[in-house]
Amino acid sequence: MKLDSALTNSRPPQYRGTKLSTRHLNLFYGPCQALRDITLDIPERAITAIIGPSGCGKSSFLRIFNRMNDLIPGARVEGSVELDGIDIYHRSIDVVELRKRVGMVFQKPNPFPMSVFENVAFGPRRHGRVSRGELQDIVESSLHQAALWEEVKDKLDQSAFDLSGGQQQRLCIARVLAVEPEVILMDEPCSALDPVATLKIEDLMRRLAEKYTIIIVTHNMQQAARASDVSAFLLMEGDICGVLVEHGPTAELFTKPKDRRTEDYITGRFG
Amino acid sequence: MRKRSASIAIARDARTKGLQRRWRVGERVIEGGIFLASLLAIVVLLGIVAVLLRQGLPIFAHTPPWEFLFGTKWYPVSEPPTFGTTTFFVATIWVPVVATVIAVPIGVACAAYLAEVAPSSVRESVKPVIELLAGIPSVVIGFIGLLLLSPLVQSMFNLNTGLSGLAAGIMLSLMSLPIIVSVSEDALRAIPDEFRQAAYALGATRWEVVRHVSIPAALSGISAAIMLGVGRAIGETMTVLMIAGGALAVPVSPTQPMMPMTAAIASGIGNAVRGGPQYQALFAIGLLLFLITLAVNLIADRVLERQKRKFVR
Amino acid sequence: MRTRSNLSRRISQKTAFAVLLTATIAVTAVSLFIIIHIVVRGAAIVDWDFLTQAPTQAGKAGGIFPALVGTFYLMLGTLVIALPIGVLAGIYLSEYAPKNRLTKVINLAIVNLAGVPSIVYGLFGLGVFVLMLNFGMSLLAASLTLACQALAMTITTSREALIAVPAEYRAGSLAVGATRWQTIRHLILPQARPGIVTGAVLAMSRAAGETAPILVVGAAFLMRGLPQSPFDRFMALPYHLYTVAVHIPGMPEDTKWGVALVLLAVVLSFNILATVVRLRARKQRG
Incomplete structure (x- = not known):
């Protein structure tokens, strides 16, 4: 697929407010620095793609926003990360509450070993006492939003493992939606899926972007070109440490990259 | 634990209020309990040491340590009583030596067969049987030794009594065997297949691979297995209490009746006056026993750790 | 170097x-001989009466009911004490423990607890539960002693069962804003249940067969009735086997084998139950 035709599907970026922003962000794992001096604004209700070669810290960067890096012993963050102007690394911040607002979908579909229904209901059940009726409403609307309802409405009680890979990934998206987040982080959500399932997820992302702020990490340039409004290009510097090379509206970044390294990477990728 | 009062509506409300830290007192209490429970392992171990020291050390005011360790006279009720434990100590060497001499070759051979030679169907049917053997309580093993083995030993070696270190050692080998087999087998199976493939590629036969590749590569695991087996044999009580013979003379041959340390504690503790010198002496024997098995297990654990790391890349 | 012929290599x-x-x-x-022999010899005497009657004539006649019940009480007591502690400690080591000195010490303590001879647990129980805490020679003191001995096993099996639960479940749960404890309680623990149950059943099986500790802590030689409270003395199968085999002259052979059979049946049936639980869980996971 040619770059230009991929870009025609992409929506022109409409800047709304800024949802998330990092200022001079540094991330360390023990003595190693994984990210250096990253300053970036993530627009609200749009899709931001984080691209770059593998090992450049894309996933680490994504996990900054819901503080999943906290789980890694020795991880340390410097600089500021703000959600709606609130510093999410401030010591008074509740990580659990943060993760309700900033949901995450993983590289490999990771449905829980329970029924389809229980998978979606898992989050709401943890967050408060909900009646069976409310729960049913939440599950149904989440599955609708994840474009999965029609496929699973008759097998809500079946094990989530019986679904196909693409369905499992959409189930994981529904599971996140059920908590009613504001931001959805997606870490290479299609890398384990076939092309048809991938397109379905991209379609879904486009629709979700009307309501949610989405950040997607991808090594697939075509996916970034097709599906994102804004792109940020990360690159390793000195072999270990990720830096932000360039960012901007996806159409501009792909057609008129300002940085030589971006151009090399993109053209290299598209052949 | 679910928050009682919260509902979806309130959860939504909390979102607008912000992201302030919540205390979740219930969860903190549970997590505190979890932490305390994990400390109990240390508490029990230290408790064992403390009890043995507290009840056992006072004997050294009565009997000096060297006399306690190297004296051969154990007369707890004579006047004055003497507490020499060499008799028990020597018996505690004899019995595990017999058990190990029998169990090691058979156990390692069995493990090598199961891990390297046997088809999986044979392995799947033999392993449960060995697990059953591991499950037989020591008092039943002692019972079998008492009724079936000791008459046999008596007639075979033409002894006054079959109740001897030999009989106890033979029965104890049955208790060490399952440990030796399963730990050795695990060590053998943990060896990556590339090693064997490489040897086959050089034209080695299967036996040569077992003999010159697998067993040497698993050697530290096998030695750990042997040490764990020895540890078990040293600490075992009921079997030796029932069939080692219980004689109070320093044994010079395994065919003699003898009383290992564990049996000495078990047979004496019921009659000992609480807090009296015999009682203290038995706790001191317990302390000695604890230290010996601790050393054996620590070494085995070290060796096992090293074996585990060997093939991790 | 001498090359060996293929024939000699094949022969060796x-x-x-x-x-x-x-x-x-x-x-x-x-192994099979021991088990079968006990079954065959014991089957001659074990019947309903043998299991449900109290012993008479110093155990030479009558049954073994109090010993059987006492052993079940001990198993239950051990389970009630050692399982919750084992699971909690297992959770800490698998889910919370940082990689630090303390964690190392805890794990080392567990390894060493597993190797402490049973008679030493008996001395510990005598010193702490019987005398210091003044529980006397009682069911409670014996259960606590056996529970301490079982601790290493229940902690280890719980820890391993929890560690085996895939990390992506934890990530998925945290990512929808579940707390750490909610994740453990509603997602990780249910997954680890078969492994934990296996460990618990094995620990009970061990407790049923242990003799040395209860010999020290004071199992009763003979009792007509059953223990009425945790502070009562008790009979137990393994101690009963020891006494009928060693200490009572003129004991009929059949009775000895009968006691051995019942003890073996209790212990091994729990052993087999543990294996079944493990295998079924493995099959379910596929």
Whole structure:
């Protein structure tokens, strides 16, 4: 697929407010620095793609926003990360509450070993006492939003493992939606899926972007070109440490990259 | 634990209020309990040491340590009583030596067969049987030794009594065997297949691979297995209490009746006056026993750790 | 260097494998012989009355009911004490413990607890539960002693069962804003349940067969009735077997084998139950 035709599907970026922003962000794992001096604004209700070669810290960067890096012993963050102007690394911040607002979908579909229904209901059940009726409403609307309802409405009680890979990934998206987040982080959500399932997820992302702020990490340039409004290009510097090379509206970044390294990477990728 | 009062509506409300830290007192209490429970392992171990020291050390005011360790006279009720434990100590060497001499070759051979030679169907049917053997309580093993083995030993070696270190050692080998087999087998199976493939590629036969590749590569695991087996044999009580013979003379041959340390504690503790010198002496024997098995297990654990790391890349 | 002919190499392989096979057969045969022999000899006397009657004439006549019940009480007591502690400690080590000195010390303590001889647990129980806490020679003191001994096993099996639960479940749960404890309680623990149950059942089986600790802590030689409270003395099968086998002159052979059979049946049936739980869980996971 040619770059230009991929870009025609992409929506022109409409800047709304800024949802998330990092200022001079540094991330360390023990003595190693994984990210250096990253300053970036993530627009609200749009899709931001984080691209770059593998090992450049894309996933680490994504996990900054819901503080999943906290789980890694020795991880340390410097600089500021703000959600709606609130510093999410401030010591008074509740990580659990943060993760309700900033949901995450993983590289490999990771449905829980329970029924389809229980998978979606898992989050709401943890967050408060909900009646069976409310729960049913939440599950149904989440599955609708994840474009999965029609496929699973008759097998809500079946094990989530019986679904196909693409369905499992959409189930994981529904599971996140059920908590009613504001931001959805997606870490290479299609890398384990076939092309048809991938397109379905991209379609879904486009629709979700009307309501949610989405950040997607991808090594697939075509996916970034097709599906994102804004792109940020990360690159390793000195072999270990990720830096932000360039960012901007996806159409501009792909057609008129300002940085030589971006151009090399993109053209290299598209052949 | 679910928050009682919260509902979806309130959860939504909390979102607008912000992201302030919540205390979740219930969860903190549970997590505190979890932490305390994990400390109990240390508490029990230290408790064992403390009890043995507290009840056992006072004997050294009565009997000096060297006399306690190297004296051969154990007369707890004579006047004055003497507490020499060499008799028990020597018996505690004899019995595990017999058990190990029998169990090691058979156990390692069995493990090598199961891990390297046997088809999986044979392995799947033999392993449960060995697990059953591991499950037989020591008092039943002692019972079998008492009724079936000791008459046999008596007639075979033409002894006054079959109740001897030999009989106890033979029965104890049955208790060490399952440990030796399963730990050795695990060590053998943990060896990556590339090693064997490489040897086959050089034209080695299967036996040569077992003999010159697998067993040497698993050697530290096998030695750990042997040490764990020895540890078990040293600490075992009921079997030796029932069939080692219980004689109070320093044994010079395994065919003699003898009383290992564990049996000495078990047979004496019921009659000992609480807090009296015999009682203290038995706790001191317990302390000695604890230290010996601790050393054996620590070494085995070290060796096992090293074996585990060997093939991790 | 002398090259060996293929024939001699093949002969040495045949011989060696025959030796290994013989060892395996010997171990298997002896194990089966012991079990079958006890079953055959014991079956001659074990019947409903033997199981449900109190012993008379110093155990020479009557049944073993109080010993059987006492052993079940001990198993239950051990389970009630050692399982919750084991699971909690297992959760800490698998889910919370940072990689630090303390964690190392805890794990080392567990390894060493597993190797402490049972008679030493008996001394510990005598010193702490019987005397210091003044529980006397009671069911409670014996259960606590056996529970301390079982702790290493329940902690280890719980820890391993929890560690085996895939990390992506934890990530998925945290990512929808579940707390750490909610994740453990509603997602990780249910997954680890078969492993934990296996460990608990094995620990009960061990407690049923242990003799040395209860001998020290004070199992009763003979009791007509059953213990009425945790502070009562008790009979237990393994101690009963020890006394009828060693201490009572003129004990009929059949009775001895009968006691051995019942004890073996209790212990091994729990052992087999543990294996079944483990295998079923493995099959379910596919």
